Amino acid sequence: MAPKINNPHHQPSFGLKFYEGYKHKERPAAIVIGDKEIKIKKIIWQKRVRDYTSGTQREIFLCETENGRLKLTIFANGKFIVEFLE
Incomplete structure (x- = not known):
């Protein structure tokens, strides 16, 4: 079991998982x-x-999740922006 980090400056990691097909990463x-x-x-x-x-x-995606809708913008360099919508 990993130790718990009690660092107030610790930032959680962020990432995306994709469905992958014959064209590589196809959709989030x-x-x-x-x-x-x-x-x-x-x-x-x-x-x-x-x-x-x-x-x-x-690429811009408007997505439905269990928590509501979000807008996901994915740039060619792999960076992304997630906007949670009301």
């Missing part, structure tokens, strides 16, 4: 925050967007 399956996992039940809407000034691409 869950958001991982520390030791908790928020499963994505349904993708309501998705869109691939290109920033014409920088040429970078990102």
Whole structure:
């Protein structure tokens, strides 16, 4: 069993889990925050967007979870933003 960290500056780890298919990472399956996992039940809407000034691409997902809806933006470099919606 891992020791409990009592550091007030300790930040939990964040990550994404994907359903993977023949095209590699196809769609998000869950958001991982520390030791908790928020499963994505349904993708309501998705869109691939290109920033014409920088040429970078990102994918935007509107998702339904057991805790409500969220907007997930995934950038080409692997970084992501999660916005919990009301």
